[in-house]
Amino acid sequence: MARPRRTLVSLEDTPYYHCVSRVVRKAFLCGFDKSTGEDYEHRREWVESRMLELASIFAIDICAYAVMSNHLHVVLKVDVDKAKSWSDKQVLEQWHKGFKGTLLTRKFVKGDKLESFELTTVKECITQYRERLTDISWFMRSLCEPIARKANREDNCTGRFWEGRFKSQALLDEAALLACMAYVDLNPVRAKMAATPEKSDFTSIQRRIKSAIKGEQPQELLVFVGNERMNMPNGLMLCLKDYLSLVEDTGRVVRQDKRGAICSSHQPILDGLNISAENWLKITTEFEALFKGAVGNLSALTQYCEHTERKRRQSVANCQRWLAT
Secondary structure, three states, X not given: OOOOHXXXXXXXXXXXXXXXXXXXXXXXXXXXXXXXXXXXXXXXXHHHHHHHHHHXXXXXXXXXXXXXXOEEEEEEEEOHHHHHHOOHHHHXXXXXXXXXXXXXXXXXXXXXXXXXXXXXXXXXXXXXXXXXXXXXXXXXXXXXXXXXXXHHHHHOOOOOOEOOOOEEEEEOOHHHHHHHHHHHHOHHHHXXXXXXXXXXXXXXXXXXXXXXXXXXXXXXXXXXOOOOOOOOOOOEOOOXXXXXXHHHHHHHHHHHOOOOOOOHHHHHHHHHHOOOHHHHHHHHHHHHHHOOOOEOOHHHHHHHHHHOOOOOOOOHHHHHHHOOO
């Protein structure tokens, strides 16, 4: 029996989650459907645009994403501290960017005078909205529902477009996070939709590469901020150049479909993650097959299961085997 989403998300253990949503109909989410002769490539832009729009609304950052032919991947970071730092007015302004709100919340933002009982109602809405803006389920719902409506109108049909539940995996340590990001970024390469990461349209890796050429990082994605240090800014603890180079090297091995070797210059990165080169190649090509639940080292996985009241540590054997040198 499926567990409620709230019992799968433990922000006490990690803010990082890998989410996957799949379509239920034969019709493609995106790309060309050979069985019908229909081209749905334009829907990839729908998904990417909506995803990046939501990242500017929610207190949730996007680490990686890939829009495939019949499913999408996204790695998210929930930023509770950002949501807590917003004033009441800022919470409403963020919510109104993507949702109507209520007549009273809009009056509050405008600075109109409200009666005491109206202010009480507004305060209740603010508390609710603040929680929703850090809720992965609300993020995914806000992403998938508009796409489903547009696709149904285009297909001239009704009913479900997406599976009833999206899959979410807690990423409990840095090794699990970066391996999952590389797995997501290399999805089109493994599926032979693209020859190289930079040619993978509608993916985070292509967006990062295009910005890196200009000496920048994309504002829509969680940035790489380098190694851990004092007064650490919000971001991913690795240099962007190192990550792009590592993914490119990994993608070259995947594309050639052989047991290659990671360049020796990348070995210090893998050593820091406590992953051997062989294990890195394994988990970045078979991440979903290897790990069915939360992913991380044994200690982190044990704590996560305790906090979420899970009696069995799912995929514990593979976590021990592959997330270690």
